[in-house]
Structures are given as C-alpha cells and as structure tokens.
C-alpha cells in the first residue's frame with residue numbers, strides 16, 4: 001500500500017455536497033446500519049465465490065466503501081488478503097475490523113497496479129454521475145492486468161436524494177446505473193465484463209464482475 005494519500009485532505013476540504021451529506025448520514029446511522037446489514041444475503045455469497053474464483057488465494061484485494069466491514073470477513077474467509085477503505089469514520093469504527101483506512105474512492109491510497117482485485121458493494125451508488133468515470137478510472141489504475149473488479153449498484157436511471165434510512169431522516173445521494181451505462185464505463189477503462197447478475201431486495205440490484213485487460 002502507499003504510505004499516504006496526498007489527495008485526501010484536498011478532497012475533504014472541497015468535498016461536494018452529495019458526498020459530504022451522504023457521509024454525514026452514515027456517521028449517524030453507522031451502528032444501526034451495521035446491525036441491519038450484518039447477515040448479508042445469498043447473492044452476496046454467490047458474488048464472493050465468483051470473485052474468489054477469478055483470483056488465486058492470498059492475493060491482495062480492497063473492499064472499497066467497505067462500511068463496517070461485513071464483506072472483509074467473507075473475503076478473508078475465502079482466502080484473500082483484504083483491506084478496507086471507506087469515507088465514513090464511524091462506519092469503520094463500528095465494525096472494529098483490522099486493515100481498514102478512511103479514504104475517498106475517487107483517490108485511493110494505493111500504488112498503481114498494487115491490487116489483485118477491487119470489491120465495491122453498494123458504494124458506487126453514492127457517487128454522483130459526474131464522478132463515476134473518475135472512480136472507474138481510479139479502480140482501473142489500482143488493479144493489475146488480469147485482476148478483477150466487482151461492482152454492485154442500484155439499477156435504474158437518474159440520481160437524487162433519498163431520505164429516511166436506518167432510523168434517521170438524514171439524506172443520502174443515490175446514483176442509478178444500467179448494464180449499458182456501467183458496462184460502457186468499465187470497457188472504456190480497460191475492464192471487460194465477464195458476469196452480470198441481478199436481484200431485487202428493496203430496490204433492483206445490478207452486479208457486475210469485470211477483468212482488467214492487459
């Protein structure tokens with residue numbers, strides 16, 4: 001991993017409203033979120049297995065937008081060395097997992113090509129559309145050729161504020177994606193989609209697994 005992220009203080013100072021308010025809401029609901037989401041779901045297990053099959057054991061992966069870190073435990077149980085990054089300090093603290101750091105997914109504190117994989121579960125959906133290309137480019141930068149990227153996002157079109165979740169009336173920004181829009185973005189950054197799956201749980205979920213071209 002890199003020793004630090006010189007971009008991070010600048011990002012915090014100039015943080016956009018959508019990202020700042022979403023983070024503020026997660027600061028408040030972290031405990032309730034961790035309780036509500038502790039169990040996971042069958043689709044998650046399937047996606048962890050698909051992701052693990054792409055990668056020999058003991059390789060280094062990052063769970064980006066890891067929240068309290070439920071998936072870090074699953075990724076480690078599947079044989080991977082997994083570190084976690086999240087913008088919300090309370091989410092990292094409440095999970096109490098080792099190997100986590102606060103970071104904005106637009107500027108990850110990772111050396112170019114240092115990761116064998118990125119796991120990003122239900123987190124890209126909080127990034128305004130105008131930053132989605134920069135995030136996908138950042139993921140492509142961090143993952144070595146042949147490495148894997150897993151994305152689970154809310155499926156649909158448009159973006160906007162959603163209120164009332166996990167016992168709070170705080171607002172979170174939701175940006176929706178389609179297979180075409182996200183697939184196009186991945187392809188444009190050298191990430192070839194190898195698996196697309198969907199399920200419905202409170203909203204429509206789109207899950208994509210991609211491999212970094214040489």
Ligand SMILES: C[S@@+](CC[C@H](N)C(=O)[O-])C[C@H]1O[C@@H](n2cnc3c(N)ncnc32)[C@H](O)[C@@H]1O
Pocket residue numbers: 019022023026037064065066067068069070071085086087088091103104105106120121122123126127
């Ligand atoms: C719905 S939670 C998902 C957490 C976890 N991946 C899971 O599935 O349980 C979304 C997470 O994305 C994080 N997040 C939002 N914007 C972020 C950003 N710009 N960089 C890193 N993490 C961010 C939030 O702090 C929150 O923990």
